[in-house]
Amino acid sequence: MPKPTTQFVCSQCGYTSPKWLGRCPDCGTFNTMVEEAVAPALPAKNRTARPALSRPIPLSKVEKENYSRVSSGISELDVVLGGGIVKGSLVLVGGDPGVGKSTLLTQVAAHLGKSHKVLYLSAEESCSQVKLRCDRLGLDSDNLLLLNETCIENAEEHFYDAEYVIVDSIQAVYTETLTSSAGSVGQVRECAGKLMRIAKSRGITFFIIGHVTKEGSLAGPKVLEHIMDAVLYFEGERTESCYKILRAVKNRFGSVQEVGVFEMTGEGLAAVTDYSTLFLSDSRGIAAGAVVTPSETGNRCMMVEIQTLMAKTAYGLPRRMSLGVDLNRLIVLVAVLEKRCGIPLGNQDIYLNAMGGIKLGEPSSELAICAALASAEKGIPVEKYTAVFGEVGLTGEVRGVNVADKRVNECLKRGFKRVILPAKNMKACEKFRDKIELVPVSYVTQMIKEIF
Ligand SMILES: Nc1ncnc2c1ncn2[C@@H]1O[C@H](COP(=O)(O)OP(=O)(O)OP(=O)(O)O)[C@@H](O)[C@H]1O
Numbered sequence: 001m002p003k004p005t006t007q008f009v010c011s012q013c014g015y016t017s018p019k020w021l022g023r024c025p026d027c028g029t030f031n032t033m034v035e036e037a038v039a040p041a042l043p044a045k046n047r048t049a050r051p052a053l054s055r056p057i058p059l060s061k062v063e064k065e066n067y068s069r070v071s072s073g074i075s076e077l078d079v080v081l082g083g084g085i086v087k088g089s090l091v092l093v094g095g096d097p098g099v100g101k102s103t104l105l106t107q108v109a110a111h112l113g114k115s116h117k118v119l120y121l122s123a124e125e126s127c128s129q130v131k132l133r134c135d136r137l138g139l140d141s142d143n144l145l146l147l148n149e150t151c152i153e154n155a156e157e158h159f160y161d162a163e164y165v166i167v168d169s170i171q172a173v174y175t176e177t178l179t180s181s182a183g184s185v186g187q188v189r190e191c192a193g194k195l196m197r198i199a200k201s202r203g204i205t206f207f208i209i210g211h212v213t214k215e216g217s218l219a220g221p222k223v224l225e226h227i228m229d230a231v232l233y234f235e236g237e238r239t240e241s242c243y244k245i246l247r248a249v250k251n252r253f254g255s256v257q258e259v260g261v262f263e264m265t266g267e268g269l270a271a272v273t274d275y276s277t278l279f280l281s282d283s284r285g286i287a288a289g290a291v292v293t294p295s296e297t298g299n300r301c302m303m304v305e306i307q308t309l310m311a312k313t314a315y316g317l318p319r320r321m322s323l324g325v326d327l328n329r330l331i332v333l334v335a336v337l338e339k340r341c342g343i344p345l346g347n348q349d350i351y352l353n354a355m356g357g358i359k360l361g362e363p364s365s366e367l368a369i370c371a372a373l374a375s376a377e378k379g380i381p382v383e384k385y386t387a388v389f390g391e392v393g394l395t396g397e398v399r400g401v402n403v404a405d406k407r408v409n410e411c412l413k414r415g416f417k418r419v420i421l422p423a424k425n426m427k428a429c430e431k432f433r434d435k436i437e438l439v440p441v442s443y444v445t446q447m448i449k450e451i452f
């Protein structure tokens with residue numbers, strides 16, 4: 001009987017089994033068995049032959065490699081990458097379906113194609129589909145080669161002729177060494193490992209597109225993050241009117257503090273450089289439930305409007321829906337308002353939205369969410385040029401946040417007249433006292449009194 005060439009390994013505890021199992025018999029977790037290739041055993045006579053011994057080198061003697069950076073042709077992407085593309089690096093671009101990953105990298109490929117050899121490995125779309133996109137984007141280049149192939153071994157020899165390779169997407173390519181279908185965790189990991197070895201040995205730069213699954217784990221880019229040099233996430237809603245934010249979650253050659261903002265247009269993705277009114281609406285100050293908060297996204301402070309809507313629950317449990325803010329955070333804040341401020345929300349359906357498709361991950365937006373909820377419940381609009389920021393504790397206290405002075409400065413720059421901020425941050429913001437009205441608060445109840 002031929003020896004099996006693959007085995008299944010539990011990604012939680014390392015238990016191995018010759019066949020796939022739904023539940024790991026060792027640690028008891030479900031759905032964690034991942035297929036892996038079994039390395040063939042070396043013949044006995046080779047087993048003693050070790051690879052050439054490597055020696056430690058003193059730090060001062062280590063030769064510095066010249067990490068020259070090449071512009072991607074898109075200023076915002078260069079910023080996120082830490083100043084440009086580093087030769088021989090592996091960059092993963094993850095994002096929801098339809099957010100514009102292929103569009104972004106087609107634009108990059110066409111730009112690089114002006115002076116370098118670029119290969120676009122399209123495993124998801126046919127060459128004519130890519131051509132159609134290029135036509136829409138007004139791109140053309142003889143140095144840009146398209147390859148429609150899903151087997152990574154077949155594509156491999158073409159990689160060696162190129163300086164830049166774009167793999168669209170890692171979930172659609174497969175390696176022959178594994179029997180599992182393309183897109184499975186084992187396949188994704190094995191293919192990415194192969195690309196990494198090529199990148200490091202040949203100095204070829206790879207851009208890899210990955211799809212994010214709901215949990216971000218199964219066959220998603222999460223399993224790849226540790227072998228990549230840079231991991232970028234492309235966030236945003238699928239609709240064209242929304243802004244898309246490119247964020248680095250890992251970067252071996254630069255900071256992860258930067259973000260890039262894009263807008264999808266008929267001619268492709270355009271970098272947005274004016275942030276002042278992106279995430280604000282015209283109904284501020286007129287409609288109840290809208291409050292603006294200065295949010296620190298990446299290294300940039302942006303004014304973001306939070307909108308809430310309430311409707312009486314018709315039957316059963318009240319609904320809570322949230323776009324751009326974690327739902328659990330909304331539920332906690334609703335509980336704080338009910339219990340600590342006596343605002344009855346138990347019979348209201350609550351809908352919350354952060355304008356422009358931005359995601360507010362920071363706790364500093366919590367006080368603004370409370371303000372928006374209180375405003376919606378009372379039906380009183382919040383004054384147009386008032387901004388609110390601060391973290392809210394379960395006891396109803398308002399806690400200080402980071403970079404408070406930067407936030408107040410942004411409010412000032414954008415023409416806001418009044419800022420409600422945590423009392424603990426007041427000291428850092430003293431210098432703005434005569435330019436803008438600062439209202440320090442220590443409790444949510446105090447904020448509610450101040451805002452109306
Ligand atoms: N003519 C057009 N004008 C404006 N926007 C367009 C046009 N055609 C396509 N789009 C936008 O481009 C998006 C698709 O972009 P793209 O194919 O780059 O996404 P993707 O992230 O690669 O998706 P997938 O996950 O399917 O590969 C669409 O969601 C649409 O918003």
Ligand SMILES: [Mg+2]
Binds near residue numbers: 103168
């Ligand atoms: Mg695509």
